[in-house]
Amino acid sequence: MSPSTLSRRDLMKWGAAAATLGTPLPYAFAQSALPKGPITLVVPFSAGGATDVVSRLVAQKLSERIAHSVVVENVAGGGGAIGAAKVAKAAADGSTLLMGTVATHAINPLSTPPSPYDAQRDFTPVSLVATVPNVLLVSSSVKAQNVRELIALIKAQPGKFNYGSSGVGTPPHLSGELFKSMAGVDIGHVPYKGGGPAMTDLVGGHIPILFDVLTGAASHIRAGAVRALAVTTSKRSPSFPDIPTLAEAGLPGYETYTWNAVFGPAKLPRPLVDLLSRELQAVVAQPEVQAKLKDLSATPVGSTPEVLDALVKSELDKWGAVIKSIGGLKRE
Template sequence: MDRRTLIRLAGAAPLAASLPLATAQGTYPVRPVRMVVPFSPGGTTDVLARLVGQKLQDSLGQPFPVENRPGANGNIGTDLVAKATPDGYTIAMGFDGTMAINPHMYAKLPYHPQRDLQAVVSVAQVPLIFVVQSSLPVKTMGDFIAWARAQGDKVHWSSAGHGSTGHLTGELFKSRTGLKMTHIPYKGGGQALQDLLGGQLHLLVTAPPTVDGHLKSGALRALALSAPARLPGLPDVPVMAEAGVSDLVVASWYGVFVPSGVPAEIVRTLNRAINEVLAQPEIRTRFQAMGTEPTGGTPEQFAETLRRDDARWGAVVKENGLRTE
């Protein structure tokens, strides 16, 4: 073998060594991608993850199975993703509760969203809906406020969990109305929903997809939304201002995150594919019918949303003394 041949082979070696990684990134995904939901089945995070995951399988050619990992108000499942191998095969459907509120709620959070996770894309923006069991003797939010005031401190209400957006929105509602309600925390909106249906709770503050089917069946009654205007998918549900509760406009967001260190090409692939899913007329119609607005956008835009709401909710937690040591 002559000197020129040796030089050519030596120069080709680094390129050959780089091919498996480049090919793996370029053809991502080559195997199933697990989408971790840090709550029990049936809640809004779970519903959105399953809708998006099915469409991602159709477009990217690999399954996106949902894996529910509830516990510690979403911290267990979120931490699992934060500590996963940064190869793009473990992703999270997160929301502002786990990403922007929990860092202020818990003194010893096992992960830091802005350090250990990377924002991929915003999936949906969702106002909170206040619902009661249909058998409760109230028809409007005004009726409920009058009824709850007469019950004193015997009214039990819930949300997706301690420190969730629904929890903080409910606390704001209490401060606006002067009601003395007791918050009962659960490991997700799905579990709270079952106890509302069973009569153990009087009020649930959650995102509309959690209760969509039960509103349509008549098992639950919607009293008001924390939105600035009525939603096309829920035209008969008034907003808080119409119900006589001023200055209570809150929307929660949901989106996809990956562990920090995932290659930029994989982040771009996921971002592009999810944006395409959210642009599909079928998905937009299904989201809006549940009172949810599909969003999308760039990773940079989503990261900025996280930074903004981290500051916003941090102030609310501090002002209301909700931090858990």
């Protein structure tokens, strides 16, 4: 299974090169290009999660830069599909934006027929904000100390091992399926209703292996409650520089990650798109924002609309192949 050809390194390089920094836009200029009322940034998940935390930080800093109210609205449900569909149907005037993810713009449209929206046709890409690695974890009862040893252990006892994830169709689940395919191992999937319950069972030794978002797993790794064998990105996480990537630990070419990015409805006016993209890039470049994102084990990016558009296309191609290889996804 080949990974995306658009690497995380490319995203960071292009995003940094595209960023235009400086002081906030003059009030009059910003007001002339933006909608008359407040901008609503829809978060398609519940409050308190990683996407919500990132969104509130970005909304606050963007509001300060453009001298215009930006408020967060949580519209949870359908693995992100309900909130995304709301934005897809909103007026193309900049009053409603979406903090999208790999779930809203790749996994859901590919696995929930019929999808309530088209991930490309129904949205205007604005800017990629950050990427977050997934991580391969094992319980303390598993003897394998690295990825190669884990693969050998699973192959020596086919059918004995299972891995957990935060649910069917989530990025950690599909990261596990890509691992299964590329490593050529016989390993079952145990879906949970969220990363929290899955982590509880890993710590308790009820499951031997877990793929999780690094943001949620970080405190457990630091506490020594679980053992991290590898992150799923092409480069090591700055938050955990001692944890190797899956690619360097035994599966060359392996790469997956979760991301947050801002989208508008289709046909958002180009001058407005350019303004918002430029300001979002500047927000992500602020030291305070960079520090907060890194605390969340996220990698700040910031990008042009074109880079985000290319990312969505590459993610649809990659995850479409993975989902097809496992016979599709059936959500509970």
